[in-house]
Amino acid sequence: MRAPLPAILGPMPVQIHPTPNPNAHKYTASGLKFSGPLNASTREEASKHPLAARLFALENVYNVFLVQDFVTVNKVAGAEWEDVDGNVVGIIEKFLEGG
Structure with a gap:
C-alpha cells in the first residue's frame, strides 16, 4: 500500500510570495x-497572537497580518528582503513545530 503523498514528502516548507507592495511579502505553509x-x-496589537508577537519583534518589521492560511509581513523601506525573509521563515517554521 502506498503512503499518501504528504506523508512521503513531509511538511511543506514555508513559501514566500511577493506582493504588489514591494515592502510586503506573503508567507504560506501547510x-x-x-x-x-x-x-x-x-x-x-501583535501581543494578541504568539506568532504575530514574534514576527513584530523582528528588526525592520512594522506590520504583521494573519488571516485564514497565510501571513503577510511589511518591512520598513530600505530594509532588504534577504535580511528579513530568513528570520520570518524560521519563526513560522518554529511556530508550526509547536515552539
Missing part, C-alpha cells in the same frame, strides 16, 4: 490556520 484575522501595527 498547517497555517488562523481563527480570525489579526492586523498588527503595534507591539500591543
Whole structure:
C-alpha cells in the first residue's frame, strides 16, 4: 500500500510570495490556520497572537497580518528582503513545530 503523498514528502516548507507592495511579502505553509484575522501595527496589537508577537519583534518589521492560511509581513523601506525573509521563515517554521 502506498503512503499518501504528504506523508512521503513531509511538511511543506514555508513559501514566500511577493506582493504588489514591494515592502510586503506573503508567507504560506501547510498547517497555517488562523481563527480570525489579526492586523498588527503595534507591539500591543501583535501581543494578541504568539506568532504575530514574534514576527513584530523582528528588526525592520512594522506590520504583521494573519488571516485564514497565510501571513503577510511589511518591512520598513530600505530594509532588504534577504535580511528579513530568513528570520520570518524560521519563526513560522518554529511556530508550526509547536515552539
